[in-house]
Amino acid sequence: MFQTPTVKHGGGSMMVMVCFAASGPAPFAVTDGTIYKNGDKQVVSNYRPVSLLPTFSKILEKLFENRLNSFLEKYDLLNDHQNGFRRNRSTSLAVMEFIENIATIVEKKQIGIGVFIDLRTAFDTIDHSLLLQKCERFGLRGVVQLWLNSYLERRFQYVSINNMKSKLRQVTCGVPQGSVLGPKLFLLYINDICTASDILKYVMFADDTNLFCSGDNIKELLKTVEIELMKLNRWFVFNKLSLNESKTKFMLFGGIKNNIEVKLNLNNVEIERVNETKFLGVIIDDKLCWKSHIDHVKRKLSKSISILYKTRDLLHKSCLYLLYTSLCLPYMSYCVEIWGKTYKTYLDSIFKLQKRAIRIINKAGYRESTNQFFVGSAMLKFKDIIYLKTLEMMYRVVKKNVPICILSMFKLRDGKYDLRGSYMFEIPKVRTNAKYRCVSVLGVKLWNGLNDELKMCYSLSFFKKILKNCIFQSYRNLV
Numbered sequence: 001m002f003q004t005p006t007v008k009h010g011g012g013s014m015m016v017m018v019c020f021a022a023s024g025p026a027p028f029a030v031t032d033g034t035i036y037k038n039g040d041k042q043v044v045s046n047y048r049p050v051s052l053l054p055t056f057s058k059i060l061e062k063l064f065e066n067r068l069n070s071f072l073e074k075y076d077l078l079n080d081h082q083n084g085f086r087r088n089r090s091t092s093l094a095v096m097e098f099i100e101n102i103a104t105i106v107e108k109k110q111i112g113i114g115v116f117i118d119l120r121t122a123f124d125t126i127d128h129s130l131l132l133q134k135c136e137r138f139g140l141r142g143v144v145q146l147w148l149n150s151y152l153e154r155r156f157q158y159v160s161i162n163n164m165k166s167k168l169r170q171v172t173c174g175v176p177q178g179s180v181l182g183p184k185l186f187l188l189y190i191n192d193i194c195t196a197s198d199i200l201k202y203v204m205f206a207d208d209t210n211l212f213c214s215g216d217n218i219k220e221l222l223k224t225v226e227i228e229l230m231k232l233n234r235w236f237v238f239n240k241l242s243l244n245e246s247k248t249k250f251m252l253f254g255g256i257k258n259n260i261e262v263k264l265n266l267n268n269v270e271i272e273r274v275n276e277t278k279f280l281g282v283i284i285d286d287k288l289c290w291k292s293h294i295d296h297v298k299r300k301l302s303k304s305i306s307i308l309y310k311t312r313d314l315l316h317k318s319c320l321y322l323l324y325t326s327l328c329l330p331y332m333s334y335c336v337e338i339w340g341k342t343y344k345t346y347l348d349s350i351f352k353l354q355k356r357a358i359r360i361i362n363k364a365g366y367r368e369s370t371n372q373f374f375v376g377s378a379m380l381k382f383k384d385i386i387y388l389k390t391l392e393m394m395y396r397v398v399k400k401n402v403p404i405c406i407l408s409m410f411k412l413r414d415g416k417y418d419l420r421g422s423y424m425f426e427i428p429k430v431r432t433n434a435k436y437r438c439v440s441v442l443g444v445k446l447w448n449g450l451n452d453e454l455k456m457c458y459s460l461s462f463f464k465k466i467l468k469n470c471i472f473q474s475y476r477n478l479v
Helices: 055-074 091-107 128-137 143-152 182-189 191-196 218-238 291-311 317-327 329-333 344-361 371-377 382-398 439-448 460-476
Strands: 009-011 014-022 030-036 047-052 111-117 155-161 169-171 201-205 208-215 249-254 264-266 269-273 276-279 282-285
Touching: 055 182, 091 111, 091 201, 091 208, 091 249, 091 282, 091 439, 111 218, 128 143, 128 182, 182 191, 191 201, 191 218, 208 218, 218 264, 249 276, 282 291, 291 317, 291 329, 291 344, 317 329, 317 344, 329 382, 344 371, 344 382, 371 460, 382 439, 382 460
Parallel strands: 249 269
Antiparallel strands: 009 014, 014 030, 014 155, 030 047, 111 208, 111 249, 155 169, 201 208, 264 269, 276 282
16 A cells, blocks of 8 residues: 655644545555535535545546547537536536526526536545446446546545544545546536436536526426426435535526515425525626626725735736736636626726726826736736637637537528628627627627638637737727
């Protein structure tokens, strides 16, 4: 049995260490620590074990994962609505798919119900025998199955608290969190979840699962959703996964007033109805106005800007710029192609904070013009970050580097004569702001307005480079 240096993680007044080891034909030395997630720090279930594997183990897992990815993509075995831990997939695509579904039902004057599923320690409760059976059905047989069996079985763990160690206990379920192969095995395990219901629409990113259903009558819709949730719950029970009813939420979309009493039950437990919730790091509200998410971004930016302000006299300009790109820019750019097309008054407040950060970096006065600083530091203004990210998504659509469910939302203009350029999309006719602000409508308009030189770029990086040069040239014209 191999061992690696232990890592300790503190929680409250106790020092807790969860250690894993393995033996057998293909030994893996694993040392685990616990990471606090949320809730009471004295409750053990609020900590998540994370495996710290040796380098050799990760190299071997990566080699196996590369071949496994090629096999899964060649035969298109993974669910198209699963966006987690897959090539050319991201959280933004999952959020985009969900928002497009909502906007479509609002456009059709229908009612929609979105259910945000929460699972209890999903990665830690995977049944090994079920996982191997599912892998066999996917075609992972023979030597590959034996290798996976060796990878999963004969792992042991012990707990260390204040230098007191427990006895070794065998790990009988779950995949190692922190490993290279663990997330991919989890995807294979829950890949058939969509077979539980043919009515519900699924949007998934690993264990973050969102269900969506729409209809014209609220009573019939609620009844349908309850029936389908019971089917889904039976799937969870069969696959030995535990649904957390207390943390599962649902939202109503469409022409439903907030004061109307609507109840949704699962296992005789009433699911909480919310007007807004966080899904994959984005706060979604039932009106799709994005005010709550923008307020969240503003709070994060204000804290980051205060750090810039306190360090402005201690750090060089280049270091302040590095802080800006690591502390401020991620909040402004994350999924901004989805939420960044809301009301201008909401977005202006973020742009004001961005200009404040730029002035601090350049040690400029409070009222000094910032256009020259954007040019000098080659930084995009917030509105142009939205513009660039939206067109990046459209470029991926053109190159078909998005899931089929996303690609089906766009349709190239079909005609014998194309007198206005190439790669022109049809612009859908819409009546609501919710649908108009979607990438499938507003993004199409922006893309159709580009010149052919940009549309014909051979790579995304080259496309972004040319587009940024055009934007910066517009800044220089204002200086």
